[in-house]
Amino acid sequence: MNELQDLDRRHHLHPFTDHRTMHQTGTHVIVRGEGCYLIDQTGKRLLDGLAGLWCVNIGYSNPRVVQAVQQQMQQLPYYCSFFNTTTEPSIRLAHKLADLAPVRLNHTIFCNSGSEANDTALKLIRAYNKLRGKPQKTKILSRTYSYHGVTLATTSLTGLPTCYQPFDLPLPGFIHVPGPYRYGAKTTLTDEEYGQWCLSQTRDIIQKEGADTIAAMFVEPIQGAGGVIVPPKGYLSELRALLREHEILFVADEVISGFGRLGDWFASNLWDLDPDILTLAKGVTSGYLPLGATMLSDEIVETLHQGGYLAHGYTYSGHPTACACALENIAVIEDMGLIQTTREQTGPYFQKKLRALKDHPAVGEVRGCQLIGAIEIKAPGAPNTLGAKAASIARENGVIVRGIRDLIAMSPPLIITPPEIDQLFDAVHKTLDSLLI
Numbered sequence: 039m040n041e042l043q044d045l046d047r048r049h050h051l052h053p054f055t056d057h058r059t060m061h062q063t064g065t066h067v068i069v070r071g072e073g074c075y076l077i078d079q080t081g082k083r084l085l086d087g088l089a090g091l092w093c094v095n096i097g098y099s100n101p102r103v104v105q106a107v108q109q110q111m112q113q114l115p116y117y118c119s120f121f122n123t124t125t126e127p128s129i130r131l132a133h134k135l136a137d138l139a140p141v142r143l144n145h146t147i148f149c150n151s152g153s154e155a156n157d158t159a160l161k162l163i164r165a166y167n168k169l170r171g172k173p174q175k176t177k178i179l180s181r182t183y184s185y186h187g188v189t190l191a192t193t194s195l196t197g198l199p200t201c202y203q204p205f206d207l208p209l210p211g212f213i214h215v216p217g218p219y220r221y222g223a224k225t226t227l228t229d230e231e232y233g234q235w236c237l238s239q240t241r242d243i244i245q246k247e248g249a250d251t252i253a254a255m256f257v258e259p260i261q262g263a264g265g266v267i268v269p270p271k272g273y274l275s276e277l278r279a280l281l282r283e284h285e286i287l288f289v290a291d292e293v294i295s296g297f298g299r300l301g302d303w304f305a306s307n308l309w310d311l312d313p314d315i316l317t318l319a320k321g322v323t324s325g326y327l328p329l330g331a332t333m334l335s336d337e338i339v340e341t342l343h344q345g346g347y348l349a350h351g352y353t354y355s356g357h358p359t360a361c362a363c364a365l366e367n368i369a370v371i372e373d374m375g376l377i378q379t380t381r382e383q384t385g386p387y388f389q390k391k392l393r394a395l396k397d398h399p400a401v402g403e404v405r406g407c408q409l410i411g412a413i414e415i416k417a418p419g420a421p422n423t424l425g426a427k428a429a430s431i432a433r434e435n436g437v438i439v440r441g442i443r444d445l446i447a448m449s450p451p452l453i454i455t456p457p458e459i460d461q462l463f464d465a466v467h468k469t470l471d472s473l474l475i
């Protein structure tokens with residue numbers, strides 16, 4: 039074990055890690071990033087098939103973003119947006135986001151992460167309903183297998199027992215309805231039939247709880263960390279209509295799906311979801327600096343304004359350096375045509391390579407959309423360990439993928455080229471072969 043690994047073992051607690059297992063071998067230290075590649079402490083070069091944590095959309099170490107951050111740091115590294123004051127990058131970014139987001143979403147409150155963006159949405163929804171005379175509308179719906187963050191409230195939203203059970207959550211008033219994970223349900227229904235079943239369960243739960251007590255539903259257009267669960271045909275539009283019918287706000291959690299991964303700025307644009315609130319983080323800065331945001335409809339903001347003083351926000355809400363980073367990151371996405379390339383070239387090519395694996399003997403199912411995908415593994419081994427095992431073999435084969443239960447997930451940087459997609463899938467193929475030995 040080298041010095042860094044030793045210090046790490048003694049002092050550093052990692053997120054989402056079994057420390058006893060990690061300490062047996064020592065942590066994996068990454069030292070550099072170039073485009074789609076990471077270089078570790080031993081000099082090994084790894085193709086990052088997950089874009090960090092679904093976030094490094096423009097790839098690593100883009101010089102334009104590095105320079106924009108440096109320039110902002112030199113001019114004004116920090117000032118807040120409290121006390122009737124703010125800075126230029128936060129204004130320009132709020133304006134740009136209003137341009138890119140669905141038409142009713144013209145207002146942004148900034149924070150530092152996806153969790154905070156959803157937590158902020160939860161608080162503002164409570165304030166909104168209280169101000170419009172519906173304080174009893176407090177319950178919140180989300181779906182099984184969803185991931186919305188790690189604060190007390192957003193862990194309560196998250197529909198993954200491994201995330202909420204250790205903390206005795208969810209809090210009262212957070213209700214999980216079935217997410218459309220047909221493969222995990224081991225049912226004979228088709229995707230579409232299972233989607234319909236989920237909708238009917240959701241309708242029943244709304245009826246049982248009483249729509250007048252339910253404030254909002256949080257929805258990832260594609261459920262990412264829960265295993266890349268792609269909505270079946272018709273499901274999202276029917277869910278949207280159901281919530282509108284019951285005056286339940288629709289919150290699109292676009293923390294993963296925003297900023298190009300699905301071939302549009304937002305899945306809400308692509309699938310015409312017309313959210314009342316949209317939350318974002320990750321790809322807004324390609325992960326170069328922490329930044330999250332909650333975008334709100336004109337109607338919600340008008341009501342909130344009637345409440346006067348808005349007692350919410352963080353020291354770093356609208357941090358000028360993070361906002362300058364985001365503005366340049368968005369400009370890079372635009373100038374490189376990454377949305378169009380994802381939609382027309384790399385996304386379809388990635389999906390073709392993914393689907394070519396569907397008859398591999400170690401594969402139960404493949405699914406995905408544009409530059410996001412998952413492979414369900416069926417191979418010998420203890421349940422819920424095959425994903426981690428495959429991810430660790432894939433790393434030896436030179437690529438990073440994410441292990442979740444018995445599946446691997448991939449979401450490479452949007453700058454990935456067809457030869458790099460070939461490299462990713464060659465390594466994944468080799469990994470799947472070795473799971474059968």
Ligand SMILES: Cc1ncc(COP(=O)(O)O)c(C=O)c1O
Binds near residue numbers: 153185258262291
């Ligand atoms: C859909 C979604 N929402 C929220 C979050 C939480 O974001 P953060 O880790 O920045 O708090 C994540 C993180 O993976 C996510 O995937």
